[in-house]
Amino acid sequence: MKKAIIIITLFIIVFGIFICTNSVYAAEQAIDEETESKLVEIKDNAVNSLADYKEKYGSDIYGTVAYILNIVRIYSIPFCFLGIAIGAIHKYVVGVRKLDTLEKGMGLIVTFVTLLIICQILPLAFAVFVKFGRG
Numbered sequence: 666m667k668k669a670i671i672i673i674t675l676f677i678i679v680f681g682i683f684i685c686t687n688s689v690y691a692a693e694q695a696i697d698e699e700t701e702s703k704l705v706e707i708k709d710n711a712v713n714s715l716a717d718y719k720e721k722y723g724s725d726i727y728g729t730v731a732y733i734l735n736i737v738r739i740y741s742i743p744f745c746f747l748g749i750a751i752g753a754i755h756k757y758v759v760g761v762r763k764l765d766t767l768e769k770g771m772g773l774i775v776t777f778v779t780l781l782i783i784c785q786i787l788p789l790a791f792a793v794f795v796k797f798g799r800g
Contacts, residue, residue: 668758675750679743727795734788741784748777 718735719728756770 671758672754675754679747679750722795731788731791731795734791737784738788741781745777745781745784748780749774752777 715728715732718732719725722728722731752770752773754770755766755773760767760770
């Protein structure tokens, strides 16, 4: 019973993370003029954001890299939490009966926590490098 509650709770948490971090929701109806204008607006915002990064960093290459790193930073959070949840299921639910799965679960948790930390610190390190490293 505890295992079922843990699994259900983890799935609810993961589902909630994806719902909260998703900024664009699919419409139930076919794309009409209003949603098409919203898509164009989202595209324009992305282009403007990329232009802002290029202006802020003073170079097309540095601005593009900073924009990509920001996108990776944002979308790595739900991906890594999903990986950590899968690792926790392997370690604490399935790993109780199978010791090889226990080690696999711990490996997954360590891998995804490391990946999360790297994806969160990389944009900061890039900004510091560009700010102080270029002279």
